[in-house]
Amino acid sequence: GAGVSQSPRYKVAKRGQDVALRCDPISGHVSLFWYQQALGQGPEFLTYFQNEAQLDKSGLPSDRFFAERPEGSVSTLKIQRTQQEDSAVYLCASSKRTSGGKSSYEQYFGPGTRLTVT
Template sequence: GAGVSQSPRYKVAKRGQDVALRCDPISGHVSLFWYQQALGQGPEFLTYFQNEAQLDKSGLPSDRFFAERPEGSVSTLKIQRTQQEDSAVYLCASSSPWDRGLGSVAAFFGQGTRLTVV
């Protein structure tokens, strides 16, 4: 696709419910990131994939958060037993391979999924 696509755009979950958020990155982008953006704040890093390998998950706030990218393209962020503090916008970003001479190091973001836990 032309850009990073995320679905759903809005999700309302009851506390304790499991949710799955989808990210479809720009075709050919091997790097994929998930960020969490609380209301009125800047995005905070959650996890990073290079192809199907999850190279960094240091930002995941608890073991209720799980991300996967099994075929190196589409990624899913899963949150189990949602809590009210999980309410936020979840942003996905992708970027092209690192190449100091040619490639873009900038991340291209999707429009995010706004999760509200009630």
């Protein structure tokens, strides 16, 4: 079956440009996560949605980062006025749910979007 897909796979932006990164989760998955992976590092949590509700955005590094999931399916991560330090791979993951029941904890990851800010 189809996994998590992300687009674009690669994005080059000039400093100061706005970018939008898309995530299509696995159909029926309630929970959606965004992570940022800098070069040579492990992924770091950015934000979490349960259906259309953004329940945690504590990992967003600044107010230039904004995420939405208006219909509880596709999500978009937007970065305004990109800076060089925003260069990273942005990973999206989805899971059936995250509360109750151990088997629900598995998160399925997309291939990521590699953002390079020049």
